Amino acid sequence: MTREITEDSWRDLEDSLPAYGLYNAKKLEGSEKIFLAVNHNGFRNVLLQINSIDSAIFDNHSRGLIVQGKDLVIKRIESTFIVITCSDKEGHKTFNLVATDILNKVISGLKPADAVTQTLEKWRKFWGSSFRKILTEDQIKGLFGELWFLFVWLLPKNHKFVENWVGPSGSRNDFEWKNLATEVKTTSSVRGHIHRINGIEQLDPPQDGKLYCFSLRVRKEKTAQNTLPVLIKRIQNLLASNQHLLDLFDEKIAISGYSPAHEDEYSEYQYRVIDERLYIVDDEFPRLSVSSFQDGVPYGVERIDYDVNLEVCRECLIARNPYEFNSVLDITSGLS
Template identity: 30%
Template sequence: MRTKIDIIWEELEKTELSPYPVLMRGYPGKVLAEVYIGLKVHDSQRCLAVHLDNASLSQVRSLGELEDIKFEVFLDTKNKSKVYLLILLLEPTLKEIFSTLCEDLIASISGIKDERRLVRGLVSRLEKWVSLFIKAKSPGLSQEAQLGLYGELYFLRKWLLQSNEREKCLKAWVGVEKAVRDFQFGDWALEVKASHGNNHQKIHISSERQLDTSNLRNLYLFHLSLDVRQESGETLNSIVDSIVEILTEDYVLWSLFQIKLVEAGYIAQHREQYTKKGYYTRNEAFYEVKDAFPRIEEKDLREGVGDVKYTIISSDCSFYSVDEVQVYQNIN
């Protein structure tokens, strides 16, 4: 599925013999600021253009340049106190992630009318995207990262299919933002753990806070035991595509999902790497973390101890097993 701005860029790229250095079209959505989809004609560079007062540019200059993105100022010939800030893509091979970046930037400022706040919002989001562009040029996800992402997507798909609040499902997926737990919304949280091979019963906990129930009404652990096979089973690409299919009729949710994928390190140009390895489900189970559930909490640690990693055995958690329907009732 192409984004709205992809379609506009493609149309602009077909324009012949333009007398203008930059072609621009208004963004086709509800945005309080003046935002345009643009193309720098001479270099055929895709860009996002924001109409600003001259005085607002100092905040943007503090950001500096990104490796694959350039900022330029294009004067408004009709109003000398105004300029267009151009956010230009320098590396054409990154156009898919640039589309996602632009959608994210627009979403982050869509409800802001005050220009100072708007520019601060742009700068803040661009600073976040520095690391995401670095990910885009990385070799791709490691084997363990692929397994972990598959587990999170497996739960996300299950939840989306039975929920009437799909936006909430996506917004609750905060593990991609380096949150303590994979899903959290309000006073509940859910951690997803995927395991495979000879260690399929072992659940690895990465910190003393991950299963800490402080300030939470409910904390659930979803354990997914998998078989990993070559050239067989559901691939990482396949589960991504299945969720895209669920969201395909809602452009806003589809766009939000694309942003979450990039945050998780799943980049479109790496898809070829994820075509051969597939997953089969051996077992899946939900547990409610409470009372004497086998875990270490922050309050259990002696002074000076931190960054605790430990393993629990899924069979020892059976007393805390909880029905899937009950979990959805509580988190919905």
């Protein structure tokens, strides 16, 4: 049975702050050696009792998060603890998740130092992003589309395709291979597959290669089951047997600006998938390029964004589902 640390876990400790150098502390139910504590600055702490200071660890590599060994008097008894301190209130939501993870690792039998080390390695990817505001609705929708393509169309064929997801790093296209790239576009337009293209080069095929456009049409509905947190957990479960790929995926999710600290807010964006299509971007595909202008892009024009309606290019449509995708493309050679 797992235990969870929430905002309610801290309320009685934060009702009034202790004097300088002291802690308000309480033992966690079900554990004799784990305490939650708040110091005179109002900083939240998790205290893990250990046998000696030699068993402690020190870590200050994350802004607003410090791990150190201390001798403290708790409930009139002096003991040695690993103290995990959150000194930034903007990080409270993530700290609850970190503390919960540490707590359950220790309860399951892991040594306190190992529990802290393993948890920090996992959550450090998300720690900085937890202080940002949540993604905008357009960003949420765009990330959902990229993850849908990854989970539904690519990973069932080869889990290593998570390595080819390069959208979070700022690459021109969302997925890239040696001679092939895929741009993912997500829309909730009631008119159909209509998308905003960001820049005149976004739909340029790679040199000596092919470009595909994956178009996902969704509708925001309260009864829909698809959300960013649900999709992310499905992918994490799929990659659970390969720690390298799982870590790589978590790192890319963090770079994208997503943080589990805002999971409740992201869960409010529930999408029903209406239609999904894969197009080949060729001469028949509606797009602009530098060659679209007889004399080149006009001098002084630095950026061109425009909308495309993919309902008019049925001849470019090559797949409506991953099964057609596999039969149309030689995936083993083209996507490796």
